[in-house]
Amino acid sequence: MTLTTRKFDALIVGAGGAGLRAALQLSNAEARVAVVSKVFPTRSHTVAAQGGVNAALANVLPDSWHWHMFDTVKGSDYLGDQDAIEYMCRAAPKVVYELEHFGVPFSRLEEGNIYQRAFGGQSQHFGKEQAARTCAAADRTGHAILHSLYQQNLRAQTHFFDEYFAIDLIKDDAGHVLGVVAFDILSGEPIAIEAKTTLIATGGAGQIFRTNTNALSNTGDGMAMALRAGVPLEDMEFVQFHPTGIAGRGMLITEGARGEGGFLINDQGERFMERYAPNAKDLASRDVVSRAIAIEVREGRGCGRNKDHALLDLRHLGADTIMKKLPGIREVSMTFLGVDPIEAPIPIFPTCHYSMGGIPTNRDGQVVVPVKDTPEDPVPGLYAAGEAACVSVHGANRLGGNSLLDILVFGRAAANHILDFLKDNRHHRPLHKESVDRALARLARWDRKGEGEAVEPLRRELRKIMEDHCGVFRTAEVMQEGVTRLHDLRERIDNAVIRDHSRTFNTARVEAMELENLMDCAMATIVSALGREESRGAHSRMDFTDRDDERWLRHSLYSLQDDAMDYKPVRTQPVTVESFPPKERVY
Amino acid sequence: MEFSIYRFNPETDSAPYMQDFTLGDDLVEPGMMLLDALLLLKEQDDSLSFRRSCQHGVCGSDGMNINGTNGLACIMPLKDLKTPIVLRPFPGMPVIRDLIVDMDNFYHQYREAEPWLVNDSPEPEVERLQSPEDRDKLDGLYECILCGCCSAACPSYWWNPDRFLGPAALLQAARFIQDSRDEATEERLERLDDAYSLYRCHGIMNCTQVCPKGLNPSKAIGDIRRIMIKRSV
Numbered sequence: 174m175t176l177t178t179r180k181f182d183a184l185i186v187g188a189g190g191a192g193l194r195a196a197l198q199l200s201n202a203e204a205r206v207a208v209v210s211k212v213f214p215t216r217s218h219t220v221a222a223q224g225g226v227n228a229a230l231a232n233v234l235p236d237s238w239h240w241h242m243f244d245t246v247k248g249s250d251y252l253g254d255q256d257a258i259e260y261m262c263r264a265a266p267k268v269v270y271e272l273e274h275f276g277v278p279f280s281r282l283e284e285g286n287i288y289q290r291a292f293g294g295q296s297q298h299f300g301k302e303q304a305a306r307t308c309a310a311a312d313r314t315g316h317a318i319l320h321s322l323y324q325q326n327l328r329a330q331t332h333f334f335d336e337y338f339a340i341d342l343i344k345d346d347a348g349h350v351l352g353v354v355a356f357d358i359l360s361g362e363p364i365a366i367e368a369k370t371t372l373i374a375t376g377g378a379g380q381i382f383r384t385n386t387n388a389l390s391n392t393g394d395g396m397a398m399a400l401r402a403g404v405p406l407e408d409m410e411f412v413q414f415h416p417t418g419i420a421g422r423g424m425l426i427t428e429g430a431r432g433e434g435g436f437l438i439n440d441q442g443e444r445f446m447e448r449y450a451p452n453a454k455d456l457a458s459r460d461v462v463s464r465a466i467a468i469e470v471r472e473g474r475g476c477g478r479n480k481d482h483a484l485l486d487l488r489h490l491g492a493d494t495i496m497k498k499l500p501g502i503r504e505v506s507m508t509f510l511g512v513d514p515i516e517a518p519i520p521i522f523p524t525c526h527y528s529m530g531g532i533p534t535n536r537d538g539q540v541v542v543p544v545k546d547t548p549e550d551p552v553p554g555l556y557a558a559g560e561a562a563c564v565s566v567h568g569a570n571r572l573g574g575n576s577l578l579d580i581l582v583f584g585r586a587a588a589n590h591i592l593d594f595l596k597d598n599r600h601h602r603p604l605h606k607e608s609v610d611r612a613l614a615r616l617a618r619w620d621r622k623g624e625g626e627a628v629e630p631l632r633r634e635l636r637k638i639m640e641d642h643c644g645v646f647r648t649a650e651v652m653q654e655g656v657t658r659l660h661d662l663r664e665r666i667d668n669a670v671i672r673d674h675s676r677t678f679n680t681a682r683v684e685a686m687e688l689e690n691l692m693d694c695a696m697a698t699i700v701s702a703l704g705r706e707e708s709r710g711a712h713s714r715m716d717f718t719d720r721d722d723e724r725w726l727r728h729s730l731y732s733l734q735d736d737a738m739d740y741k742p743v744r745t746q747p748v749t750v751e752s753f754p755p756k757e758r759v760y
Numbered sequence: 761m762e763f764s765i766y767r768f769n770p771e772t773d774s775a776p777y778m779q780d781f782t783l784g785d786d787l788v789e790p791g792m793m794l795l796d797a798l799l800l801l802k803e804q805d806d807s808l809s810f811r812r813s814c815q816h817g818v819c820g821s822d823g824m825n826i827n828g829t830n831g832l833a834c835i836m837p838l839k840d841l842k843t844p845i846v847l848r849p850f851p852g853m854p855v856i857r858d859l860i861v862d863m864d865n866f867y868h869q870y871r872e873a874e875p876w877l878v879n880d881s882p883e884p885e886v887e888r889l890q891s892p893e894d895r896d897k898l899d900g901l902y903e904c905i906l907c908g909c910c911s912a913a914c915p916s917y918w919w920n921p922d923r924f925l926g927p928a929a930l931l932q933a934a935r936f937i938q939d940s941r942d943e944a945t946e947e948r949l950e951r952l953d954d955a956y957s958l959y960r961c962h963g964i965m966n967c968t969q970v971c972p973k974g975l976n977p978s979k980a981i982g983d984i985r986r987i988m989i990k991r992s993v
Contacts, residue, residue: 213821215820216813218813218819220818221819276936278898285889327871328876505816627803673806675772677770
């Protein structure tokens with residue numbers, strides 16, 4: 174059988190905000206660009222982002238990109254790379270204005286400017302009064318952005334491979350990445366897509382935890398592809414638990430609900446955040462609020478029959494504000510809980526939401542790996558952006574409203590660097606057969622028949638292990654046991670089988686390959702977490718309760734080979750301004 | 761809990777058939793949605809095929825025909841459904857396999873509506889202004905998730921899927937016609953002004969009845985007609 178091959182200048186894997194923003198930049202520059210996505214583009218998980226995108230437009234309150242930078246560095250618990258953070262915060266107003274020009278239906282202020290709301294961890298004057306920096310389209314900002322970007326790509330005639338599943342990167346012996354091997358989910362047929370550059374924009378891996386806000390498709394496919402190609406993953410121990418997932422279910426209730434004035438209460442009706450963050454209160458950083466909720470419940474002040482959650486009270490906002498500014502979360506709350514937030518508070522609990530870690534890149538989106546004495550040597554032809562990447566602007570904890578910003582700024586920056594790369598690399602390198610064959614073997618592996626465990630119970634077990642052994646509060650002992658159980662699970666996955674062996678739209682096979690990807694991401698997360706003996710941002714160790722800048726102001730790098738850990742320094746030097754040195758973090 | 765589900769695998773089946781499934785009562789939890797049940801049924805038989813992703817009604821993947829009405833499985837409470845729950849693929853769209861339909865024509869009609877903002881005036885360095893009142897006109901139009909429930913419930917679209925754009929695409933057309941920032945209103949109306957693209961809508965209103973986001977394509981289509989009539993007089 175001959176393998177179908179297609180050739181493009183630039184290939185993008187993933188059609189969320191990062192992938193589509195990059196694709197648009199490339200298409201507009203008349204590069205031959207293809208986007209591969211396992212779901213139809215507007216079904217990518219960017220669509221579910223609610224609250225908004227941060228940019229210091231100063232439409233509502235005074236603001237500056239420098240304050241935004243300070244907040245982001247502080248929010249990251251000083252683990253973010255300050256050159257990338259400066260770049261992002263400076264670029265933010267420009268990318269938001271571009272979005273508006275692309276047609277995003279932002280909510281508007283009286284004078285017609287883009288509406289901005291308060292979000293957690295935002296301040297004026299480097300840590301003083303609350304800022305209002307989050308640009309919003311009601312509470313459907315991700316939907317508004319993703320659809321507009323897709324629409325602009327249609328106009329620009331970007332080439333889409335819809336419902337194609339990327340199996341693995343093609344990489345030659347010299348280390349150049351030459352595209353991917355994928356398969357058409359509809360026909361089951363494999364295809365090699367050759368490209369001079371490949372951008373991974375496949376999003377996060379929230380499905381490694383049982384209760385999460387993520388789509389079922391957020392299985393860390395790109396991160397796992399990078400690992401298998403020998404690229405380590407950076408800072409995977411930092412997993413954000415969003416303070417307000419619907420208790421027991423996980424659906425997201427945007428931070429914008431608190432930005433509009435909502436607050437959290439315990440079983441006494443007490444606004445407990447006043448004790449944990451006297452200034453910022455309910456708008457402290459997400460890691461701080463999530464821990465506070467977990468502590469309230471642990472100390473017996475939880476709500477409900479099982480005293481296992483807190484309540485988010487929006488009633489005082491009034492029907493008008495809720496229906497105008499938060500219509501989406503009202504709908505979700507009514508659908509999944511039968512609770513109308515106009516009349517009753519919403520039961521919430523911290524829920525796995527976002528991977529701060531990912532594929533290490535520089536601020537041009539180039540994937541960088543340690544080679545001998547250089548901690549950050551670019552992998553030729555390989556780029557990553559968005560939640561799949563770790564640039565690192567979020568460090569140990571991401572601020573709300575910075576993820577939509579990250580995908581736009583670095584999707585765009587990666588595309589600009591790709592255009593430069595294409596000028597110097599005009600020809601395709603020869604296809605690397607061994608690498609293609611390896612990917613095809615991974616696909617064929619699921620044709621195996623006979624006895625074996627099924628995929629779904631294994632997936633459920635994986636998610637339970639991660640929840641029990643690598644949750645909000647962590648200890649060496651509990652995590653070590655988790656690692657042992659994951660090693661066992663890894664072997665069992667190797668022997669698993671699916672029953673459905675048909676070619677046409679075989680979703681069982683897709684799910685099996687997603688499970689393999691989840692496995693690699695879960696292992697990266699727990700091994701990195703076990704390695705980091707301090708508490709910083711979202712990574713909270715009960716056996717190492719303090720932040721330890723002396724030993725741990727550095728990035729973790731997990732490699733698949735032997736589950737090995739390595740480390741590299743944090744880039745504390747911004748591009749043009751003074752560095753923000755680590756300080757005690759209070760809100 | 762009993763289910764009757766449409767099955768068809770083009771590789772092995774000469775014709776589609778309905779298959780009975782049972783979900784044990786011990787697995788049925790309060791507050792469960794239809795998608796939760798389908799995921800459990802897929803554990804019984806991993807060849808049962810359907811699309812799904814976000815699980816809370818924003819990605820639009822899991823549209824299907826549920827007890828005779830189109831809807832999204834992930835936001836359809838099990839307790840509201842009469843058993844046996846009868847699941848079929850969208851009517852009027854070619855079936856690929858089981859509950860998965862070929863949506864190419866649906867996406868084609870979406871593109872035909874040219875659903876992108878056109879504004880060739882010099883770009884300001886900041887945002888283009890839009891009054892809150894003008895922005896309000898987009899509410900009920902921009903929230904579409906392209907699930908296809910509406911077009912797949914529309915007899916006019918079943919009959920003329922190649923020439924009638926269908927409610928989803930027309931909702932998009934309306935979204936840009938109503939946008940104060942868009943400069944292509946004339947061209948948009950011109951393109952819709954034939955016997956089929958728009959005017960095959962007979963006001964049956966199935967689209968509005970089934971929309972899982974509570975949108976009203978029927979009204980949007982009516983509004984386009986009114987604008988068109990105003991323009992011609």
